[in-house]
Amino acid sequence: MAIKIALAGNPNCGKTTLFNDLTGSNQYVGNWPGVTVEKKEGRLKGHKDVVIQDLPGIYSLSPYTLEEVVARGYLVGEKPDVILNIIDGTNIERNLYLTTQLIELGIPVVMAVNMIDLVRKNGDTIDLKRLSRELGCEAIEISALKGEGSRQAAQLAVEAARESCTGELPHVFTGSVEHALAHIEESIQGKVDERFLRWYAVKLFERDDKVQSELGLDAGLLAHLDEHIADCEKEMDDDAESIITNQRYAYIHRVVSRAVQKKARTEHLTVSDKIDRIVTNRILALPIFAVIMAAIYTLSMGSSNFAIGRMATDWTNDVLFGDWVPNALNAFLEGAGVAPWLQGLVVDGIVAGVGAVLGFVPQMLVLFLMLSLLEDVGYMARVAFIMDRIFRKFGLSGKSFIPMLVGTGCGVPGVMASRTIENERDRRMTIMTTCFIPCSAKMPIIGLFAGALFGGSGLVATSAYFIGMAAIIVSGVILKKTRLFAGDPAPFVMELPAYHVPAWGNVLRATWERGWSFIKRAGTVILASTIVLWFLQGFGFTDGTFGMVEDNNTSLLAGIGGAVSWLFAPLGFASWQATVATVTGLIAKENVVGTFGVLYGFAEVAENGDEIWANIARDFTMLSAYSFMIFNLLCAPCFAAMGAIKREMNNGRWTAIAIGYMCLLAYCTALVVYQLGGLVTGEVGFNFFTVVALALVALAIFLLVRPNPYEKERERVAPSRATVTE
Incomplete structure (x- = not known):
């Protein structure tokens, strides 16, 4: 029977580094059952019968955060054979609070005093024998980053598990x-x-x-x-x-x-203190952050010669999935005598659909690498601290800013970045609002309508970002006044670790895990959706016979689009083509432009769709085009992002609530813009939907200014908690 070792410790104590060192590639990453807290499990290198469970970083076993609930549930319910407690030797007094609780569980505990190299550098000494005797558990010094003592700590844990010796409980209480x-x-x-x-x-x-x-x-x-x-x-x-x-x-x-x-300290600022005086300065903090993020986006998603991610993505889309794979598959399938419909499914359905999404993987990996690097050196914790004061005014945590910022590149990593938010309500609201920010895949839609009807005005793109931010702010204020999200944002309790040289193994592992998670989870949703939409667009009834159609105006998709297009009439676009373009945009938002191209009879169109500008100008007015753009920017994101939402929510009901809220807000916003805008320009006469639009505006104002009926509801906060700095 396998020995189960639970790895427990405070955030930023080096637990993840130790886990990676002990398990190497023999680890599995997922979510704890029923929650979105990350679950890591692995086997000790060289010991197939020893399983190491990496628990979330926690300060105590009191159930105030989701991480503490998970850790406590595992330790009390699963009863591991031994607990390997990692403590930060440079902050030993704070770390020992959790240790005293772990010892009370009656499970054998081995204490690994980490960062011993920094302890020595500071001139401090720790009497491990005395510490072990006082606490009643084995203690060993390690440096997880340098691999010093890691194997010995694991061996001590294995021996303690086999002996099942817990020792006497320390006399904590008097x-x-x-x-x-x-x-x-x-x-x-x-x-x-x-x-x-x-x-x-x-x-x-x-x-x-x-x-x-x-x-x-x-x-x-x-x-x-x-x-x-x-x-x-x-x-x-x-x-x-x-x-x-x-x-x-x-x-x-x-x-x-x-x-x-401890060696007597002389009053002087540490290196981290000196850096923080600049990067967290009230005046300089935001400009510095803007420069850093601009550099990251230039590398991952920009259009310059330095945009490594964009170049890799363009090659993947244009060469790999645009030329090599389709041509190779077509030649193979034709040579094998495969039926045309099956060939169309594989090449035009699966490869085209899945390839369109997988094409984003290179730039996402570059983005993940840069963000993981910032996290590992300790900068991202400062960013959340800086933004908390601003976001708290709108009912969100400072940690909500990072997902929204990442979402400007792609909604998928933006949604995935929300897992750093401990408070469940804040995290769910962040997931529901992150995709309102226009991502890079929505840019072709903006470029299409800006070029076709607005003379290429840059104000169209600018207004799209303002609308996205307004949707986030309005949502934050309104949702915080509902029972589902009531209560103040969780008190900002965050560890500000000392800046340090990144552990490249951790950075690369985190990058790969995030990228592979996207490929596995979102890719399966994309695969299913592309097959369905390929079938609907390629088959239909002609002359009473069902089969493949050459004219997609007679396809099942055209029939379905025509049947539901009346829903969008109040928004100014009621053609089945516009409806179908909106539906195909759910696969990937850039598909909207390509769909219009196909429906207007163009085999290929540029990214901004300039070949079909004349057709767009004929079928849309400036106001209906703007309404269409708003709806597609705010409504449910692509299937890849929806797959990420499902994974992060880990709950079907909450996923439906999130997607439903996005669609409802998008519909109401587009309705107000078209109906009231049309009333001003004379494009729309006074009608029933004008009244609905006016009622929606009045309702929104009321929800924004009304007193919070749940004002007295507050998050429970442990009395022992305080904001912790390095």
Whole structure:
């Protein structure tokens, strides 16, 4: 039977680096069942019978964040054979808070004191034997980044698991608190695993609702225990949870004073402090960030000679999937005598559809690489800190800015970037609004209508970004006043790690994991959708006979488009061609231009569709074109992004809510623009939909200015939490 090692520690303690060092390529990445927190599991190199479970970075086992819920559920429910607790040796006092909780679980614990090279550099010394004796668990020094002591720490964990020796619990609590805890242990004896007695007693002392429900204690016993807890609270003039927290830190302080000797510090700024005085400066922070992101987008998605990502994507689209693969497949299938319909499915359906999306992979990989690099050196944490003050005014967290910024390049990595937001409500709202920002795939739509009807005016593209930002701000204000998203944005608690040289192994691994996740998840959705749409566009009824059609005006897709085109009449575009273009845009937004080209009889069109400008100018007015553009910019994103939304939401209901909200907002916005704009220009007479448009404007104003009915609802925040800097 395999030995299960749980890897636990605070954020930025070096846990991921150690996990990668111990497992190498023998690891698997996914999501924890039912939640979107990343799950990493691997086998110890050279030991097929040793499984290492990398738990999310947490500060405690109190269930205040999704990560803590996941970690606590795994440790209490799965009962791993041993816990390998990684602590940051440069911040040992703060890290030991989690250690004391882990030891109370009754599971063998091995403590790995990481970053020992920095401890030595600072002139500090840690007495590991004294530390081990005080805490009652084995302690070893390591440097995960340099590979020092990593294998020995894993070996100690394996030996501790085989011996199943937990040692004596340290005397963390004193006085009446210890007396009350002993009484609670006695009361629940036989109701819980003997090893977990102390942990359950502490949680009952803290009046943990989840533990009370889990144990199913009768009301009489709970009332009896509450009397003892109330006596402690009265004696110590504090609430139970704060009493536990204070006694833990008092104990940790005693341990550190005995086992750690720190060199006297001279008052001077560290290198990180000096950098932060510039990059987090109130005046310079945003310009510096803008320059850095401009450089990243120039490399990944720009049109300059330095745009590595764009050049790779152009080659993938134009050469690989535009020439080599289709020509090779056509030659092979024709030589094999494959039926024309099957050849069309493979080449025009699967290759064209999936290839259009996979063509974005190179520039996405470059973007992921650059962002992973910024994350690893510690800069991205500063960006979230800088933006929090602005975004909080609209009900969002500062961490919401990164996904929206990334979304300007592509919605898929933008949605995936939302997983850095711990608060579930903030994360879901960020996912729902990120795709309002015009991505690079929407640029051809803007270029098409700007060229065909607006004389190529740059104001059209500029207005598209303003509309996207307005949709995000309005959504943030309105949604925060609903029950689903009520409550203040979570308090901004973030570790600001010291700047350091990137660990290239971690950077490359993170880049590959994000890219491969896109290829696997989004690619399957694309494959299914392209097959369906190829069939609908290539088949139909002619002369009462069903089969392949040469004129797509007689296809099933044309029939379906014509049947539902009336839905878009109030928005100013009711032709089946416009409806079909909108539908095919769900595969990939740049398909809108190509679809118009096919429907207007052009085999190929340029990216901005200048060949079909005359047809567009004939079928659209300036106002209806602008309405069409707004709807396609704000409505549900491409299937690739929808696949990413499904993965990050990890919930069918919430995925439907997110996509439904985008479509509803897009429809209402386009309706207001066309109906009220047409009323002003004389293009539209006063009608029923004009009244609807006016009512929508009034409703939006009311929702924006009304008092928040859930004003008193607040996120629960652990009293022991505080903003932590390096």
